[in-house]
Amino acid sequence: MKRFSDLYWKLDGTTSTNQKIEALKEYFVSAPPEDAACGLRVLCGAKQLRAVSTRLLRQWAAEFAELPLWLVEESYAHVGDLAETLALILPDQPTDDVSNQNHSTEPLPLSRCFEETIRGLKGKPDSHKRQVVEETWKRLTPRERIVWHKLLTGGCRVGVSRTLVARALAEMSDLEPAVLAERMMAATIETAEDFQSLISPHPTSADSLRPYPFFLASPISNEPQELGSVMDWQAEWKWDGMRAQVVRRSAGISIWSRGEERMNDAFPEIVEAAEHLPDGTVLDGELLAAHPNNLLPFSMLSRRASRKRAGKKIRTDIPAVFVAYDLLETQGKDIRSEPLSLRRRKLLTLVPSTFQGKPASSGGPATLHHTPATSSDIRMFHSPLVDGASWDELALSRQQARQRGVEGLMLKRITSSYAHGRPRGDWWKWKVEPLEIDAVLHYAQAGHGRRAGLHTDYTLGVWDGEQLVTIAKAYSGLSDKELIEIDKIIRSTTIERHGPVRVVRPTLVFQLAFENVSRSTRHKSGIAVRFPRIARWRRDKLPHEAATLSDLKVLLAQATGQQ
Amino acid sequence: MPDLLEITPKGLFCAAGNFYIDPWRPVSHAVITHAHADHARPGSDRYLCAAPGMHVLRTRMGSQALIDTLKYNEHLSINGVDVSLHPAGHLLGSSQVRVSHRGTTWVVTGDYKLQNDSTCDCFESVPCDVFVTESTFGLPVYRWPAPETVAHEINTWWKANADSGRTSVLLAYALGKAQRLASLLDPSIGPIYGHGAVMKLVEAYRASGVRLPPINRIPPHSRKIGGGRGIVIAPPSAAATTWINRFGETSIAMVSGWMLLRGVRRRRGIPKGFILSDHVDYPDLMQAVQSSGAQRVLVTHGFTDIVARLLTEQGLNAEVLATRFVGETNPDDGVTDEDASDLQAINREPTDTDNKDAEDAQ
Numbered sequence: 001m002k003r004f005s006d007l008y009w010k011l012d013g014t015t016s017t018n019q020k021i022e023a024l025k026e027y028f029v030s031a032p033p034e035d036a037a038c039g040l041r042v043l044c045g046a047k048q049l050r051a052v053s054t055r056l057l058r059q060w061a062a063e064f065a066e067l068p069l070w071l072v073e074e075s076y077a078h079v080g081d082l083a084e085t086l087a088l089i090l091p092d093q094p095t096d097d098v099s100n101q102n103h104s105t106e107p108l109p110l111s112r113c114f115e116e117t118i119r120g121l122k123g124k125p126d127s128h129k130r131q132v133v134e135e136t137w138k139r140l141t142p143r144e145r146i147v148w149h150k151l152l153t154g155g156c157r158v159g160v161s162r163t164l165v166a167r168a169l170a171e172m173s174d175l176e177p178a179v180l181a182e183r184m185m186a187a188t189i190e191t192a193e194d195f196q197s198l199i200s201p202h203p204t205s206a207d208s209l210r211p212y213p214f215f216l217a218s219p220i221s222n223e224p225q226e227l228g229s230v231m232d233w234q235a236e237w238k239w240d241g242m243r244a245q246v247v248r249r250s251a252g253i254s255i256w257s258r259g260e261e262r263m264n265d266a267f268p269e270i271v272e273a274a275e276h277l278p279d280g281t282v283l284d285g286e287l288l289a290a291h292p293n294n295l296l297p298f299s300m301l302s303r304r305a306s307r308k309r310a311g312k313k314i315r316t317d318i319p320a321v322f323v324a325y326d327l328l329e330t331q332g333k334d335i336r337s338e339p340l341s342l343r344r345r346k347l348l349t350l351v352p353s354t355f356q357g358k359p360a361s362s363g364g365p366a367t368l369h370h371t372p373a374t375s376s377d378i379r380m381f382h383s384p385l386v387d388g389a390s391w392d393e394l395a396l397s398r399q400q401a402r403q404r405g406v407e408g409l410m411l412k413r414i415t416s417s418y419a420h421g422r423p424r425g426d427w428w429k430w431k432v433e434p435l436e437i438d439a440v441l442h443y444a445q446a447g448h449g450r451r452a453g454l455h456t457d458y459t460l461g462v463w464d465g466e467q468l469v470t471i472a473k474a475y476s477g478l479s480d481k482e483l484i485e486i487d488k489i490i491r492s493t494t495i496e497r498h499g500p501v502r503v504v505r506p507t508l509v510f511q512l513a514f515e516n517v518s519r520s521t522r523h524k525s526g527i528a529v530r531f532p533r534i535a536r537w538r539r540d541k542l543p544h545e546a547a548t549l550s551d552l553k554v555l556l557a558q559a560t561g562q563q
Numbered sequence: 564m565p566d567l568l569e570i571t572p573k574g575l576f577c578a579a580g581n582f583y584i585d586p587w588r589p590v591s592h593a594v595i596t597h598a599h600a601d602h603a604r605p606g607s608d609r610y611l612c613a614a615p616g617m618h619v620l621r622t623r624m625g626s627q628a629l630i631d632t633l634k635y636n637e638h639l640s641i642n643g644v645d646v647s648l649h650p651a652g653h654l655l656g657s658s659q660v661r662v663s664h665r666g667t668t669w670v671v672t673g674d675y676k677l678q679n680d681s682t683c684d685c686f687e688s689v690p691c692d693v694f695v696t697e698s699t700f701g702l703p704v705y706r707w708p709a710p711e712t713v714a715h716e717i718n719t720w721w722k723a724n725a726d727s728g729r730t731s732v733l734l735a736y737a738l739g740k741a742q743r744l745a746s747l748l749d750p751s752i753g754p755i756y757g758h759g760a761v762m763k764l765v766e767a768y769r770a771s772g773v774r775l776p777p778i779n780r781i782p783p784h785s786r787k788i789g790g791g792r793g794i795v796i797a798p799p800s801a802a803a804t805t806w807i808n809r810f811g812e813t814s815i816a817m818v819s820g821w822m823l824l825r826g827v828r829r830r831r832g833i834p835k836g837f838i839l840s841d842h843v844d845y846p847d848l849m850q851a852v853q854s855s856g857a858q859r860v861l862v863t864h865g866f867t868d869i870v871a872r873l874l875t876e877q878g879l880n881a882e883v884l885a886t887r888f889v890g891e892t893n894p895d896d897g898v899t900d901e902d903a904s905d906l907q908a909i910n911r912e913p914t915d916t917d918n919k920d921a922e923d924a925q
Contacts, residue, residue, distance in 0.1 A: 012825070013835075067703055068876065074869050075702045080826050088704035088823070453826065 280332030580644030596673025616656015654739030753792030
């Protein structure tokens, strides 16, 4: 535990890429392979088990430290990190330095710690869990406790990207970073052997269903004219769904999310559709929720994807489709280095149906009801190109994006190969300008992490008569200086406190930007906004000058193309 | 019967003795617990402070101010009210003010700590009926490491920087913390330098007879002072200015009790922090309350409502006393007015991870 905790704090303490890589290499070289495997899983953000609920952990820590629970809660509200709060209040801390300088062995190695104090707790009664937790507290230093608490509650995130981890492993094993990135994507790293084969110089068996690392687009920062001739580019709609790769090989079919989770059980109809693809095919594209001729909003897809296993009812209510926009492998051959134009031609022969989505001028009956089942059998489409003989023409198409339920346009250089990661230059996302309204701060809560102790989590509302109805939570978009100033205003205008949440007198007005609006039964306002963030603080506006619910309803009507 | 001390628009007032303690507006008679700017403000007719704090207060109030002094534990009758000053351990000349009248005794701590500090007298517990305490760090997460341990960490860090030719910079309040830090440094590692704001107070400390290692003024136009082996003590506000760039390659560390929290360190954008405070931590606060023997406790600046609630649950008569010594619980409101200048040190934009999902869709 000490070695991994040291790594955690080294990574936390630096912003230098080189220092991070050095720390990672040092860790992977010195850790026994079973620990390295375990550490790698955590670093890659693998789904973690929540062995103990945070509610119980707080209670136990409070009793162990002989403090009232409310005081622990107040401390947490101040610190903004539960793992850290609990580590700091627990008594009888062994010291962090000098103890156990011996590098080859440590009393509680990560893998054993994981087995005994985290996985071993699964299904055990709370009394047993508590005993293990208290014993572990006694064995760990405060810094180790923080990391262990995060592991225990399934929330250990480390500030390194997978690309960085792959680079460190590549440097220590003399392999190409891309090879490691691919292996890391496909293999589940559980045991010492798994780790050793990951860094082995020989090709491994784990390669059979692996996807390719995703090519990520960058937001376009200048006018598209600066990209040169429009003839060198292809434009597609930027679908508002979930990025995925469909892998069809002799070993089977796999649908991979960008988070590198297999989603076969969540999207069985896509798996079925993929059976018609020839062996040795890998598609890159987007999972979308759609009735034929009617694209459903992202919130529906999100609801669908939240089910680990999609049952019959939800499959009927929220049908899924896969819209492919790239072909990475065909006939078992990696074609990523071929130009996009060629890859697309091959894609169209494999996936001939074109996805129409929703026409810009919808509003007819098709948006409201299912169409007959005949055309709904098709689950797999390719993404059509958006025509435009000039950048201006494309700009016009982009303006229809919101009505079409897409996020804007994608611009891809037709000669580009399918790269790894997010290199700039060949793939751009050209999103539609966000919608904006002025909203009033209604509730505030202290932030976490770097913003701990400051009230930076805002719930904003618009006017419905004399009442504020909340429409969005927003966390980002203001400078640190503004956050500090606003924090003071929040403290001085608090009317009520409910635990960490403060209800404030309406005084602060913010310009709220968001990508789209849709109807929602979850929110009291009946409206959900997508990707809300704060565009700026409107010091010049009085609260009553902010938007009303009917303003939002107008936006909703425009977005859905209805009167 | 009215309270012996009460909050008025000008500050904490003793009506029976017609004097104020640490008033925030000019008054005729001000008893000063210590010379930090939020406790000692200019403009009053007469000041009273503990004798060891005379030079420091003079530096702050200017040569024109009328300053009377009282030795620690010496009694003075002000309009029939018994007043005495007792070491608070916060910085040189810092006092707890004991006020006794008609059989009732109040103690106002000002700011205080129980830890050792060779640059000032140690806190002495004074029995009283009503104890007015600060609560800057009044949460159980705040427990200070031993100052010797921190001193060792700082010297080790300094030595490592010196060995690689990087000048070390410690950010700490110019009054109190800076001098305490100097006393903890090991001068065999390299030369010690002080920012101008620090040096003025170093001189006041020396004039008061406090022993400090040699501290140099920073020569003009210097780079790599002390050949890269040097250490500079500067106020946190200096971190945001170009002043800091003159030293070439540096390692910068902030020295503050708030450095205990990872979130605060990250928000300040300073990777290195040393945990050293001139305020009581939570266990020491509890201990100070207990040893005062007071049945009534008034809690000022810091986690006031939380500490008051806790003490109430422990059977004491505890309330919040709203003073203007500092803001509320915001760490960035810090400890003193000096500390407020840290706010300017923060000019990093927040990293936007919140919209990350938006980036992921394609």
